[in-house]
Every structure is written in C-alpha cells, then in structure tokens.
Amino acid sequence: MTQTPAAEHVVHEAFGPPLTPPQASAAIAFGVVSLLISGLLAVLLGALAEEHRLSARGIGLSAMTEALTMAITTGVAGAVLKPHRLKLIGAVSSVALCATNLAVLLVHNDLQVMAVRGLCGVPEGLLLWITIGMIARTETPDRWAGVMFTALTATQLAISASMAGWVLPKLGANGGFALIGVLSLAGAPISLWLPARYPPLPKVEGETGAPPPRGWIALAGTLLYVSAASAVAIYLVPFCIQAGLPTVVARTATSFSLAAQVLGGALATVAAGRVKYFVVFVGGVVAYGAVYLVYGFAAPAWLFIAATALSGLTAIFINPFLVPMTIEADPSRRAAVQSGAVQLLGAALGPFFASRVVSQADARGALWLGMALLCSGLAVIAWLRFTRTQAVA
Template sequence: MTATTGAPSGAHSSDGQVAEVAGDPFTAVETGSAIALGVISLLIAGLLPLLLSALAEERRLSAAGIGLAAMLEALSTGLVTGLAGIVLKPRRLRLVAAVATVLLIVADLATVRASGSGVFLVRTLAGVPEGLMLWIAIGLISRTQTPERWAAVLFTGMGITQLGVATGLSALILPRFGANGGYVTLACATALAAPLCLVLPRSLGAAPGSEGGGGGAPPLRGWVALAGTLSFAASLTAVSVYILPLARQAGLSVAVGRTAISVGLGCQILGGVLATVLAGRVRYITIFWICALAFLSTWATYAVSAPAGAFVAVTGLAGLCGMLAGPFLVPMTIEADPSRRAAMQSGAVQLLAGALGPLLASFVVGDRDVHGVLVLGAGLLLLGLAVVTVLHRLAVGDRGRAVEAEGSPQQNHRALS
C-alpha cells in the first residue's frame, strides 16, 4: 500500500495550495509549472522510436545505433537528475530552468546537422538540460504528501503531450521533412518551457531524511528496490525503441508501426488516469503482476508476426500498462525505505533504465533480426518482478512482527496480574 505522511488523499491544503512534506505549501501555479517542466523534459522519451528510426531510415544511424543513441540520452538525463538530487540545493530554480531550456533548444537544433557519432554526442549533451528540468519537477513531487498521485499527474500529462506530438510527427512532419523536421518540432516544443521559468517556485524546502536539501543515501532495502525498478523499467524501454523494426519484421508497413506507437501513447493517457484513481486504493504488487502478464502477452504477439490489428492492439495495451505501473514504483520504494530517500531517486533510476534497456538491446539485435530484444525484455521483466515480490513479502513480515511485538508487553502484563 501507499506510504504517506498522514495528509488527505488529495494533498491540498484548505486554501487550495499543494502541501509540502517540509516547508511552505506550493501554489497551484507553482505546482503546475514544475510538473509541466517535467513533462517537457520527458517529451523526447515517447518520440525516440519515431525520431531514431527516421534517422536510421535516412542512413544516419544503424539498427544498433538506435539503441545506443537512446541509451546515451537517457543515461545522461538520469545521471544528471540523480546527481542533482544528491549534491545540488534546490535554489534559484527559475534561473536553472531558463538556462536548461536554452541549452536544450540548441541541442535539438544541432541534431539537424548530425549523423553517426555526431548524433550520439549531441543527444548525450541534450540529456544534461533535460536532467536539470526533470530534477526540478521530481524535487517538487517528492516533497508533496502524496507523491505517487502527483507522479501519476506527471505521467498523464506526459502521455497527452507525447501522443499529440507523435501524431503530428507521424502524419505531417516526418513524411515530408524527415528526421530533421522532427527535431525542429521538438525544439519548438521545448521553447514552451520559457514562460514556465517565470512562475516556478524560487526554491524548495528540505525533503524527509535530508539536511539542507540533500537527499542522503538510501538503506540496503532502498537500493534493492531501486535495482528492482531498474530491471522492471529497463525491460519496457528495451522493447519500446524497437517497435518499428519489429513491425517491419512482422511484414507490416512503417505506417502500421507508427500507428501502433501513436495508439500506445494514447493508451498511456488512460493508464495515467487509471493510476491517479487507483493510487492509495490498490496494492502496488497487484498492479505489477497484472501489468507483467500484459507485457509478456504483448511481446509474445510481436514474436509470432501478428497481423496489423493485433500488433496495434497489444501495443496499446502495453502503453496503458506501462503508464499504470510507473507511478506505483513510488509506493514500492517507500515501503522498502520509509525515509523516502530511495523514492527521491526513483525518477532518476527510471531514466537510467531508459539507458540500460536500449544498451542491452543493442547487443542482441542486428539489422536483419531484432527479435532478441523480446527475450531480453522478458528476462529483465521477470527479474524485476521477483525483486519487487520478495521486498513486498519482507515488508509484510516486518509489519506482522511489529504487531506481535506491540502485543507482547500487554500479554505479559495480563499474565503477571
């Protein structure tokens, strides 16, 4: 179940502000702008299959290069987000956001003239401002009294924007302007972050288990929970960046593959809404098991070269379950580490998973056959599910022993009297 600090489910104060765990409450404008900044920083995540595959079709990347480019950008973003959460104090956030926005626009435009190793370099550098922007959003979310609910709001907003942009790219931009048009569009979308920089919180208060804004290192179970997060999420990113090549090897057209990606992003919106509704009401372990079965069914369908309708349908199912499961990684880490130090690193670890999955996939795919990524995804998924299940059972056992320990002194007192 979700661990909270005793706030109402909505995490709002009586005057409509969003309550912090420590410090002054955030206004609705501050909260919305920080989450919107996070949505913009993560926009590229839903567009990687389209943009990188477009680069590959233009002979600017190889099939293995798709996974490597995705890995480098996600790795850079995750490392910057994680390190910023540990070493930086959340001060002068408006200035940080403004500088990051400009740098990201420059990186997106620089991709237009890049190919091969140049793509790797530019997209790795793009991960730095993306990581700083996401650090601001995660910092605010981790300081609310129901972080899993606000994480679901972030994920839902991410799904909506990714769907809109991906649909526009598939229908209008990529067929006419190719990959360059896609990255120019991405730069224009990034520019929308500029006005947000004026209304962000100027600073954030300290989070639980930290001093002066630092996060601190999680305990052992917290690290294990993060390892489970890494494996679970890496399985999804490993497969997702190869949807278009999998469609082609199933004998389907590029248009079908792009449609599947758009449908998957659309279903992510439903998954985000469902996660918002179910947060605090359904055990995370139940969600993980249901979603794992859906993912395995999807990948089995990819493996047997299903017809277009089935391919698109299961991609939509995977999109829904991916967005549903994501926010529940937060209560999972909170149960393993109630200090929330591991939860504060969950977002960064999920980004690192976005790097690890494509990296591992690049070793098991080739230009002629990418089905090895399905075996890899299944293995990572089952490993992550095993870790999560063991941690949950340990936590249940701990709670049972705590209840017994609380009851023992009373029983002893009755026996003596």
C-alpha cells in the same frame, strides 16, 4: 510573513509549506518538457535509420546515451544540488534543450547522433530533477506522478498525430527533431511560475544522505523493471518491418500507444492509494508478456497496433507506483528522490543490453531480454513486499 489560505493550495507537501496551483503546475510542466521526446524517440530514431543516418544498433545506443546522461544528471542533482534558484535552472535548461535538439539536424552517423542525444540528456535531467523534487515531497506522490504522466502522454499524443500525418512524411527526421526543439522552449516562460526553492528533506542525526539497504534494493527492482520496457519499446520500427508491415503502421501504433498512455495515466491517478503496488506489477508482467508474443510473430497490422497500445497503457499505469513502492522500502524518501534517476538509468541500460542481442536483420532477441528483466524485477519487488513486516519489526 503573510500566509496564503490553505484553500488556495492543491498540493500539501509532506515536508515544508504547501504549493500554490501555479507552482505545482509549473513543476509538473517541467516533467512534461523533460520527457517530451521519450514517447516519440523510437519513431524519430527509426526515421533517422530510414534515412541511412543511423544503424539498427545505433538506435539502441543513441537511446541509451540520452537516457544515461539524463539519469546521471538527475541523480547527481538530487544528491549534490540544493533545490534553490529553481527558476534560473529551469529557464537555462529549457534553452539548452532547444539548442541540443536542433543540433540533430546536422548529424549523419551513429557517433554523431549518440553525441548529440547524449548532450540532450543533461538539460532534460535538470528539468526532471525539478519535477521529482516536488513529487517526492508530496503526501500522495503516486497521484502526482500520475498527473504528470497523464499530462505528458496527452501532449505526446498531439505531437505524434502531427508527426505521423505531416511532419515526418513531408520534412523527415529533421522536421521531427526541430519540432521537439522549438517546443522545448516552453520551459523558459513556465519557469517564472516555479517556487524559488523547495524545503529540505529531513535527515536523522547520524545518518548520511544515502538511502538505507532496503531503499537500494527498491531502486534495483525499479532498474530491472524499467530496463525491460525500454529494451523492447525502442525497437518498435524493426519489429514492424520484420512482421512484414510498412513503417506507417509503427507510426500509427505510436499514436495509439500515446492515446492509451493518456488513459493509463488517468487510471493511475484514480487508482493511487486504492490499489496495492504489487498487484499492479504482477498485472504488468502478464500484459507485457502478451505484447511480446505479438511482436515475436508476423501479426496483422491491427493486432500489432493493439499490442502497442496495451504496452503504452501498461507502462504509464505502472510508473507512478514505483514511487510508493520505494517509499515503503525507505520511509525517509531519500531513495524516492533518486527513483527518477534510476528509472532513466533503466531506460538507458535496456536499449544498451538490447543492442547486444539484435542484428540488422532480426531484433527479436530484445523480446527474450525484456521478459527476463521483467521477471527479475518482479522477484525483487516481491521480496520487498513480503519481507516488509520483518523490516518494520
């Protein structure tokens, strides 16, 4: 077999042969397509609520349903599917995602919105599984996760600007979901550049495919940490209204948040391998605490926008460090392959728990919930960090 010169590769895998630049770019692009709506969902669901097609509780439940089906799909795919026929899976999933996003145009109540967003989670989960499979096999997963999140947020920023300035004011929620649906089709031609398959992860003789105990604990810490952020972020529009601000402030805040996320992703890419993950998570708790304080009071528009931007920067800067934290706990990387699914599960459970503590008139209960989850997640991560020497021994 003819070998491609190493200089032509940008991704040297920890397991298997290196990937060519087009293959790596295609895998990252699928992560962008799968998560494209994530940074815009609060505004889009908020627009449905403004049109009386969704209740306040329905916002959280719809976000939960989508993230849950996405998490289950990604987790099952990682545990059961062999990473073969990636081109076909990518193309079919992209077309299915377009169709399910367009189906939102036909729904008018909580149950219908939840059902359609839940269906969206299936193709999104398969697309994300392709990206996670590539990242988990690289020598620097935190760096490549940072690249993916930077590309994602830059794309979301451009879309957010068009939504806030024209799509939502002129076409309403239907226009926003239609735009996301059409953009989802980009995955179909991109699939042509994917590798045909990924190499298998190594398995020690006598071991099952399940992560070891410390791997499960790392996944639990991930679950708690991500749940906190999603529990609060999905209620951005209600927080804005309860602060006495017009909803246009929430849309503007979303655009600033996405711009800050581009910076956060770039900083995470640069910091990968240089900054310890535990320092990042401690700083994240402090930053989120400041944001939640602003959301809890009647802050002026500029402070609300600034706090939302800080929240976005913090979320994207932290996310890539979840993978090396998990790999340190489980060097076999079996837990790392499931990290994406667990993050999605956290993104589902956060809004679900928050929907239990908010009302149509007051969403601030989500702030207390978010802080409790953050501190619990940090406690788990701290235990892993300070017991690693004993584990190695």
